[in-house]
Amino acid sequence: MPEMRFRSLLIFSALFRVFLILYGEWQDAHMEVRYTDVDYFVFSDAATLMAGGKSPYDRLTYRYSPLIAFLLIPNSFLHRSWGKFLFSASDLLVGLLIHRILKLRGVPEKLCTYSTMLWLFNPFTFTIGTRGNCEPIVCSMILWILICLMNDHILQAAFWYGLVVHLRIYPIIYALPIIILLDPLYFQPGKKPTLVNWSSSTSKSSWETSYTKITGLQYICNFFSSLITWRRVMFGFVSGSTFLMLTGLCFHLYGWEFLNGALLYHLTRTDPRHNFSIYFYHIYLHYEDEFSIVEKLVSFLPQFIVQLVLISRFALDLPFCLFLQTLAFVAFNKVITAQYFVWFLCLLPLIFPWSNMKLKWKGVACISVWIGAQTHWLMWGYLLEFRGKNVFLQLWLASLLFLAANTFVIINVIRSHVYCPLFRPLQSNSSKSVKDD
Amino acid sequence: MEVLLFKVQIYYSTLRIALIFLLSIGYSAHASSNTGYVDNYIAKSYFNRYDSLVDQEFDYFVANEIPLGLFKVLKDKYHVLPTLSGLHRNVAGEGSHRHLSSSIRFKLPHELKPELIAHSCEVIIIERLPSGVFADPFELQHLVQRDVFTDVAVFGDKNLELPSFRSNRTVVEIHMSIASKMFSSHEDDLVVNLGVPLHARYPALGLGFSRVQFRQPDLFMCCNIEENRSCVSMAIVDSEASSDVWEIPCGIKEHARIVSVVTFAFAVITALLLVSASATYSI
Numbered sequence: 001m002p003e004m005r006f007r008s009l010l011i012f013s014a015l016f017r018v019f020l021i022l023y024g025e026w027q028d029a030h031m032e033v034r035y036t037d038v039d040y041f042v043f044s045d046a047a048t049l050m051a052g053g054k055s056p057y058d059r060l061t062y063r064y065s066p067l068i069a070f071l072l073i074p075n076s077f078l079h080r081s082w083g084k085f086l087f088s089a090s091d092l093l094v095g096l097l098i099h100r101i102l103k104l105r106g107v108p109e110k111l112c113t114y115s116t117m118l119w120l121f122n123p124f125t126f127t128i129g130t131r132g133n134c135e136p137i138v139c140s141m142i143l144w145i146l147i148c149l150m151n152d153h154i155l156q157a158a159f160w161y162g163l164v165v166h167l168r169i170y171p172i173i174y175a176l177p178i179i180i181l182l183d184p185l186y187f188q189p190g191k192k193p194t195l196v197n198w199s200s201s202t203s204k205s206s207w208e209t210s211y212t213k214i215t216g217l218q219y220i221c222n223f224f225s226s227l228i229t230w231r232r233v234m235f236g237f238v239s240g241s242t243f244l245m246l247t248g249l250c251f252h253l254y255g256w257e258f259l260n261g262a263l264l265y266h267l268t269r270t271d272p273r274h275n276f277s278i279y280f281y282h283i284y285l286h287y288e289d290e291f292s293i294v295e296k297l298v299s300f301l302p303q304f305i306v307q308l309v310l311i312s313r314f315a316l317d318l319p320f321c322l323f324l325q326t327l328a329f330v331a332f333n334k335v336i337t338a339q340y341f342v343w344f345l346c347l348l349p350l351i352f353p354w355s356n357m358k359l360k361w362k363g364v365a366c367i368s369v370w371i372g373a374q375t376h377w378l379m380w381g382y383l384l385e386f387r388g389k390n391v392f393l394q395l396w397l398a399s400l401l402f403l404a405a406n407t408f409v410i411i412n413v414i415r416s417h418v419y420c421p422l423f424r425p426l427q428s429n430s431s432k433s434v435k436d437d
Numbered sequence: 438m439e440v441l442l443f444k445v446q447i448y449y450s451t452l453r454i455a456l457i458f459l460l461s462i463g464y465s466a467h468a469s470s471n472t473g474y475v476d477n478y479i480a481k482s483y484f485n486r487y488d489s490l491v492d493q494e495f496d497y498f499v500a501n502e503i504p505l506g507l508f509k510v511l512k513d514k515y516h517v518l519p520t521l522s523g524l525h526r527n528v529a530g531e532g533s534h535r536h537l538s539s540s541i542r543f544k545l546p547h548e549l550k551p552e553l554i555a556h557s558c559e560v561i562i563i564e565r566l567p568s569g570v571f572a573d574p575f576e577l578q579h580l581v582q583r584d585v586f587t588d589v590a591v592f593g594d595k596n597l598e599l600p601s602f603r604s605n606r607t608v609v610e611i612h613m614s615i616a617s618k619m620f621s622s623h624e625d626d627l628v629v630n631l632g633v634p635l636h637a638r639y640p641a642l643g644l645g646f647s648r649v650q651f652r653q654p655d656l657f658m659c660c661n662i663e664e665n666r667s668c669v670s671m672a673i674v675d676s677e678a679s680s681d682v683w684e685i686p687c688g689i690k691e692h693a694r695i696v697s698v699v700t701f702a703f704a705v706i707t708a709l710l711l712v713s714a715s716a717t718y719s720i
Contacts, residue, residue, distance in 0.1 A: 060595060060596070061598070271598070278700050279700060281692070284688045285693040285696055287600060287603075287639075288602060299701070299704070305712065306711050309711070309716070313716070314715070332708070388531050388684065396696060400699070400700075404707065410711055410714070411710065414714050
């Protein structure tokens with residue numbers, strides 16, 4: 001019965017997305033404001049160029065790996081909506097993978113279904129794929145990597161990780177927590193690591209007494225003494241070589257256009273045009289002067305420190321760590337566009353079952369504050385872009401408010417989270433676990 | 438160990454197959470021939486010679502390097518010429534995305550009309566956009582697909598993202614076939630209405646707004662005469678007063694210091710709050 005309920009949920013979500021794609025085609029043809037994302041036309045044009053034997057980078061503003069354009073080549077001979085169907089299918093796959101991860105971690109069926117609905121029925125996420133944005137593909141890869149790690153398929157995880165970093169770069173922030181997770185404390189030869197069950201995390205005392213508690217300092221000492229392990233080395237080697245091979249192949253095919261457009265642009269991007277980031281106005285006001293190395297480092301420092309602290313505290317509860325890291329990464333980034341929100345929204349259902357946050361009223365407060373700050377920013381953005389008013393200062397203040405809202409949400413999520421490491425450390429006799437004094 | 442090596446082999450075989458497939462797509466990129474444009478764009482010839490738009494150079498180019506023989510052909514053969522009788526310009530809309538609307542009225546003698554259609558004559562409008570605005574080539578192509586224009590091309594700086602002080606000027610060349618416009622004409626008049634969607638670049642810093650003023654377009658009529666392309670330049674003598682000035686909001690230089698200080702301070706404070714929340718969380 002529970003399986004049938006989840007299957008019905010998926011079928012309904014699929015039908016709804018098909019309807020949205022068809023509606024999108026109608027709106028594009030009949031209304032001035034198009035439903036389809038501008039980026040979709042960029043992908044499509046790049047794919048058409050690629051199908052014709054040309055470089056996808058001949059299409060202005062195509063700033064992705066050629067692999068994305070490659071996936072959309074059927075747009076030119078099958079139907080122009082092929083890409084939307086592909087992205088929406090990935091969107092559904094994300095729902096499926098979320099459900100699978102939660103089942104693996106022993107979450108009860110009802111809670112599993114509600115958590116998955118956070119993704120499948122989120123208006124932000126179902127419009128993203130149907131409007132032709134490629135982020136669901138990246139999200140599905142991240143979740144698949146999690147499943148591979150949970151099932152001890154390290155090489156597969158490493159391959160997909162190398163691929164996803166080639167596609168989108170931002171998942172590089174997950175490298176350190178994954179490496180930390182691959183601690184020999186959790187692995188026995190010939191056996192899969194044991195996942196900590198959801199039900200055991202509800203009573204903290206049982207989790208404390210059933211295995212030894214490791215202090216922070218001991219953990220760090222243990223980490224460095226067992227840093228070089230077979231799993232860590234293989235993960236690093238396979239993911240690194242996958243990334244280098246794909247990047248090398250694309251460079252061989254498309255040269256510096258590829259490197260500049262798909263990689264270096266994202267690493268050095270300082271866009272003065274208005275966006276959610278607090279840095280946009282500062283960048284615009286100083287765009288005529290070159291930014292010094294010191295300035296670049298100083299703006300990177302808050303981001304870097306937050307990432308390090310989150311990793312050091314939460315790496316072992318990997319889904320939670322990834323969620324916090326992604327949300328913080330987006331919030332402190334030099335450029336924030338709405339599509340980046342999908343990067344952490346796909347991880348939200350994975351932490352939901354471990355959150356003590358009640359909808360009334362903390363949950364409602366977090367949602368209202370986050371959406372409210374966004375709407376407030378969008379209002380000033382509309383006045384600037386579509387009414388031509390000089391509201392740069394107000395828009396910048398709205399972006400500060402948005403960062404404050406993100407901070408509020410992150411702090412509340414941390415406070416109401418029940419810490420639950422992904423893996424259970426092995427018992428002392430057959431492992432290298434460090435005992436408490 | 439052997440299982441592990443076997444797995445590695447499987448993964449790399451899969452990768453190799455994918456690479457071969459991709460390479461076959463990619464190598465066709467090098468083998469393909471360049472189809473290129475049919476070279477009947479006036480502005481393209483200019484940009485083949487010069488790197489960026491300079492008004493005096495373009496004026497010289499128009500006067501001396503375009504085949505303006507159509508004037509003589511029409512005068513010798515028909516003793517009449519099409520003339521421009523009115524031009525009305527307007528920058529319509531609000532905000533950063535507007536339309537440059539032009540209404541151009543030609544006086545076209547009756548006897549010329551069938552000849553102009555037979556020789557695939559076109560009205561060519563060249564908009565030399567001021568620094569500070571740009572046209573999206575893809576948006577314009579979409580208009581061609583919807584038969585709003587016969588053809589359109591964008592030359593010069595096609596970057597859609599850089600601010601005006603880091604960009605060069607753009608030229609938009611619009612072709613409107615006379616045959617397609619004949620239905621809207623009455624008597625000897627031909628009216629061509631067009632709207633070019635334009636977008637504002639981020640202007641240089643200032644006191645609040647940056648003023649962008651549009652110059653008159655360069656108008657031509659070009660026909661295919663005996664396998665050659667021949668044009669006549671239509672001089673604009675009587676244009677109605679129009680509101681073709683665009684005010685674009687710009688960043689205010691005086692804000693620079695306070696914005697930088699507050700931005701970085703805010704980033705540091707929020708980072709510290711997050712660090713504190715993480716540090717005080719009891720696992």
